Amino acid sequence: METSNFKEEFERMLMSEIIPLKRGETNSPEGGELFSKLHDLVAKNVPSKLYRYRNCQEYNLDSFRDDEVYAGNPRNFNDPFDSLVCYKKEEILKNYEEALNKNWFLYMLSKINSLVEEEMRKQYPDDPIIDEVVKKMQCFNVWKGEGDEVVNQRLREAYYEGTTYGDKGIYSDKINEYLEFIGDLLDQSVESVKESCKIACFTERKDNMLMWSHYADRHSGFVLEYDIKQVVFPTSDTQPSSHPAILFPVIYSDKRLDATHIGKSLMDDFLISLKGENNSSIVLPDIFIYLKVFLNKAKCWGYENEWRLICPDSYENESVKVIMKPTAIYYGSNISSADKAKLSLLAKEKNITEYQMAVEYYNSEYKVNVL
Template sequence: MVHKNYLNAEQFERYKQFIYAGSIGEAKKMLLEIIPKDCMIYKYYRGINRDWNSIIKPELWLCKATCFNDPYDSAFLCNCHSKKIYDPQTEYTLAVEEGLKQYEQDQKSDIMQDTVLVGCFSERNDSLLMWSHYADEHRGLCIGYNLHDLIKNYNCFPVIYSDEMPQGNELGLNKTDSLMKYILTKYSDWSYEKEWRIIQIDNTCTESGKLITFERPLEVYMGLGKRVEDKYRRNHKKLAELKQKDNLLKVSEAIEKDDFYVDDTKITDYRRKLRDEGQKIGLYNFELSRQKFELEPRKWSIGI
């Protein structure tokens, strides 16, 4: 399936220029003018109770960049060396000075990377790879949010994919806007994700991330039917293991534990609650196409 990008090439180049110039306000203003008010953005989840409880609260987990699977993510790597090889006879002092500066910048880079908190989203809700990587091999959930609202209410920006790293020779925590180009630029291998990011800089966070108050979801996509069935078998297996350790454990208590997969009835109950309050949420699941390597969405009507 061919997916149209939310920004065309000309718009994206102008956006990139704003980000690389540190003009974050101008970039945000531009996005609010371009992105339609009904445009959706998506986030993949494993689909366990911990995820669902945060989704409906609603909250969003911002993860430290140091915990990501890409070592270059928000790494703030600077090259302080003016050359690769120094003449030991005439450039010894220069080599020592630049070596010390490189060490200081690398230390600062590690500290700064640990202050970057990110929530990741995608323009796509039907990526086979992302369902596999981020939604527990198609057993999880993909949640849709209003993108225009996220841009308006948070530091929400599209990722810039490139074969070249952003360049700089000095870093500083007091230059947040100028640091955004490092946080928003990823190697082009990741471009299939069509990622947008909500970003916070927080040097007080001592955990692997934090929860923030967030927006209500507008769409919920279940994984593949057969994989969704498998999550209940896994729940039953986990329950049996817990009962072996504690025979007095109530089933109703066990299935509410954070690491159990969320039950479908919780999702339909949530939709019913919203409907009673005059609000809407779309529920869907995916099936495999019989003609192409694609996921086909279907309206989900079970349990209504």
């Protein structure tokens, strides 16, 4: 399959499906089936070689020496939008505020009922008719959803006159404080997604001038070539990755991933639990939401032709190490003789091919070439 067609098919398969994880399930049969299809599609179409641009900092030389690829925290990437969903906070909080108002209303009526009952039992401690009176109290009936509907409606209106948008009556401050807390919690949740996985970035191209400038210190660094298919999709005679990892192409889009529906679903589930009812049957509205978050980037980054090695990991670690031996090294056109000598010594020890990138004076194209 042609690269463009393959990536379009991959995007369609991943982004068009929303598969929830249900309560009591450790995995989803539908999700497992889709993941297998995505995995097989990628395994058939992954490029034979992928590349990583590096500068000549000591830690990159050490990683080259030890055949280590470090997957890092997206929080430290050079794009502030990387792995960052958008969500309509006001839309989520508006629904939440309406539910809070209703809960406050019910809570207020229950407290009124309790206080009235307490006073009546103090005044008439031995009167057996009190139980019957309590059952028929209008506030009690409103709380239970019974009684005269006209009176019920009047009570509701009296309460809601002070709780519509603008002036929310005596509960305004508390509700606003709680909404602010929930808003902060939503923001923290969005940021915390970045901590749940570590990512190593690869590209299909070794001759991209912008990447040589951005990631290889203005052409003074180097590029490592990997036969990554043999690591991530090992056959019976090849070694698998040293760390659980999945490899997928990045999806470039003009629109950020909207996770409003995820926020609404999680808030709805929380409100159900506040009422003392059983939680909804859905634990996670979309089991692929994390994968979608990590693979979606702005279209302006499309020139990178990026692939991502995603490593599930604990929140505490800043990076994880994957053992992966390179198959070739490419020296930047501006690399220093000292750095090249260090790298060349390591390359010869590993018995891998060495190449030199150069700017050719007689070539009319803006392109670095392999000598």
